[in-house]
Amino acid sequence: MTTDISKKGPEDTPPSSRPEAIRAIPVRHYGRYVAAVAAIAALGAIVYAFSQGDINWNAIPDNFFDDRILRGVRETLILTALSMLIGVVGGVILSVMRMSRNPVTSSIAWFYIWFFRGTPVLVQLFVWFNLGFVFDYVNLGPVYKDEWSDFMTPFLTALLGLGLNEAAYMAEICRAGLLSVDEGQTEASHALGMSHGKTLRRIVLPQAMRVVVPPTGNEVINMLKTTSLVAAVQYYELLRYAQDIGTSSGATVETLLLAACWYLIMTSILSVGQYYLERYYARGSSRTLPATPFQKIKANMLSLGNRSGVR
Amino acid sequence: MTTAMVKSEGVHKSFGSVEVLKGIDLEVKSGEVFCLIGPSGSGKSTFLRCINHLEKINAGRLYVDGELVGYRQKGDKLYELKDSEVALKRRDIGMVFQRFNLFPHLTAIENVMEAPVQVKGETKSAARERAGQLLERVGLADKAKNYPSQLSGGQQQRVAIARALAMEPKLMLFDEPTSALDPELVGDVLDVMRDLAESGMTMIVVTHEMGFAREVGDSLVFMDEGVVVESGHPREVLTNPRHERTQSFLSKVL
Numbered sequence: 096m097t098t099d100i101s102k103k104g105p106e107d108t109p110p111s112s113r114p115e116a117i118r119a120i121p122v123r124h125y126g127r128y129v130a131a132v133a134a135i136a137a138l139g140a141i142v143y144a145f146s147q148g149d150i151n152w153n154a155i156p157d158n159f160f161d162d163r164i165l166r167g168v169r170e171t172l173i174l175t176a177l178s179m180l181i182g183v184v185g186g187v188i189l190s191v192m193r194m195s196r197n198p199v200t201s202s203i204a205w206f207y208i209w210f211f212r213g214t215p216v217l218v219q220l221f222v223w224f225n226l227g228f229v230f231d232y233v234n235l236g237p238v239y240k241d242e243w244s245d246f247m248t249p250f251l252t253a254l255l256g257l258g259l260n261e262a263a264y265m266a267e268i269c270r271a272g273l274l275s276v277d278e279g280q281t282e283a284s285h286a287l288g289m290s291h292g293k294t295l296r297r298i299v300l301p302q303a304m305r306v307v308v309p310p311t312g313n314e315v316i317n318m319l320k321t322t323s324l325v326a327a328v329q330y331y332e333l334l335r336y337a338q339d340i341g342t343s344s345g346a347t348v349e350t351l352l353l354a355a356c357w358y359l360i361m362t363s364i365l366s367v368g369q370y371y372l373e374r375y376y377a378r379g380s381s382r383t384l385p386a387t388p389f390q391k392i393k394a395n396m397l398s399l400g401n402r403s404g405v406r
Numbered sequence: 407m408t409t410a411m412v413k414s415e416g417v418h419k420s421f422g423s424v425e426v427l428k429g430i431d432l433e434v435k436s437g438e439v440f441c442l443i444g445p446s447g448s449g450k451s452t453f454l455r456c457i458n459h460l461e462k463i464n465a466g467r468l469y470v471d472g473e474l475v476g477y478r479q480k481g482d483k484l485y486e487l488k489d490s491e492v493a494l495k496r497r498d499i500g501m502v503f504q505r506f507n508l509f510p511h512l513t514a515i516e517n518v519m520e521a522p523v524q525v526k527g528e529t530k531s532a533a534r535e536r537a538g539q540l541l542e543r544v545g546l547a548d549k550a551k552n553y554p555s556q557l558s559g560g561q562q563q564r565v566a567i568a569r570a571l572a573m574e575p576k577l578m579l580f581d582e583p584t585s586a587l588d589p590e591l592v593g594d595v596l597d598v599m600r601d602l603a604e605s606g607m608t609m610i611v612v613t614h615e616m617g618f619a620r621e622v623g624d625s626l627v628f629m630d631e632g633v634v635v636e637s638g639h640p641r642e643v644l645t646n647p648r649h650e651r652t653q654s655f656l657s658k659v660l
């Protein structure tokens with residue numbers, strides 16, 4: 096810290112030492128103390144209540160890696176992945192339809208989004224589940240024909256119910272992403288002689304991704320939790336298996352807490368993945384990429400090490 | 407040198423009920439630097455955008471290198487060109503925008519490589535080598551791996567010029583290329599454009615840089631309210647404007 100400020104100083108004052116740092120008595124925030132005490136008391140009360148309850152805590156670790164639970168986890172993950180796949184593909188198609196200049200396709204897309212966003216997903220699941228009351232068989236002419244009950248398995252019910260609902264939400268996310276890209280980008284690309292398709296694929300979509308990825312990550316996490324609803328249409332996933340174990344072993348609350356733990360683990364892993372994905376699509380939009388948690392920890396360790404040397 | 411690169415006959419353009427171009431007649435010769443000046447809202451940028459069909463004209467005829475822009479004439483009927491045909495013609499026309507419009511998700515050199523690879527089907531290594539040369543030509547060889555957000559406005563605009571040149575156009579359109587720049591950065595961009603002019607490129611430049619127009623321009627047109635008010639050699643028009651509207655405009659900007 097020996098910069099030569101006197102050389103170019105406006106006046107010829109001798110280089111003074113640093114000004115004296117202010118030492119003042121900070122304002123006391125008594126309200127904060129009161130709030131903290133109250134919050135801790137409430138937390139303590141809840142912990143106390145649970146400790147008094149008749150909970151067999153051992154049932155959680157005992158069943159944590161039960162075969163049925165693991166199968167449930169797998170089913171939940173598969174259902175999440177496939178429903179999101181339907182949602183994303185359907186969403187992209189719907190958003191392009193919605194933004195097209197063709198009034199027929201854009202109104203159909205508008206109607207689809209209006210309907211599927213405006214009705215509860217549980218109601219939609221029940222409708223799919225109960226369609227067997229109105230259709231006896233599926234007849235796609237020469238291509239496919241089958242009894243309805245053989246065709247509409249619980250898995251397909253769950254998949255269609257979740258996926259088609261998700262498509263409506265994804266459509267709006269994709270549309271927002273496409274609209275977020277500056278029109279000048281399309282113009283510059285067209286001026287270079289690039290076709291509509293290339294412009295969309297190479298220029299617009301990569302930039303739209305930055306806007307699309309964060310809400311899509313939220314949708315995946317939401318979807319993972321929403322899959323628990325399909326327990327209501329006889330599809331066996333994590334919650335359903337946990338409930339089964341709960342009723343047969345008598346540890347109802349314990350197995351539900353166990354399921355909650357598994358959901359937490361899965362959503363936590365997804366959040367980490369989402370963080371890195373967002374970071375990837377932020378390249379070019381900010382001058383320096385945000386540090387990854389590992390880099391932050393590393394930087395903190397280094398600065399801790401240096402701090403002793405500086406003082 | 408006497409062939410017309412761009413020929414405009416009675417070009418009209420309206421946005422809704424607002425008539426922006428009210429019959430533009432002009433001719434840009436091959437190899438010349440053609441400057442368009444005029445107050446904002448006079449239609450000069452719109453006219454420029456008509457030349458590569460970013461805007462459709464409502465009436466008149468517009469030719470680039472002897473061919474109609476955006477249409478094909480068979481007998482006395484006009485047929486609209488397909489998007490792919492329009493794209494094919496745009497390959498030969500480079501455009502530089504006021505707001506640069508670099509692709510922010512690509513580095514400087516990737517910006518320059520994008521069109522040759524995607525449109526002309528050049529190999530990546532060949533495109534990269536030529537992009538490197540172009541960046542060197544605009545004085546930015548050391549910024550090849552930087553993203554646009556890491557470059558100053560002047561640097562971004564020079565990358566944008568390199569990007570347009572990568573398609574080896576026969577005509578370059580400049581839409582107020584220095585209007586969004588800090589005054590001290592304008593010079594670098596004008597230097598690159600001056601170089602380009604000396605290499606014999608046909609250039610149409612919408613600009614407020616009267617110094618550049620006087621020094622580098624071969625022809626100059628003053629537009630106001632959608633019509634050509636006055637045209638001639640830049641030095642002549644800028645020093646001895648005949649028309650009253652040209653005089654009042656120049657007295658404000660010079």
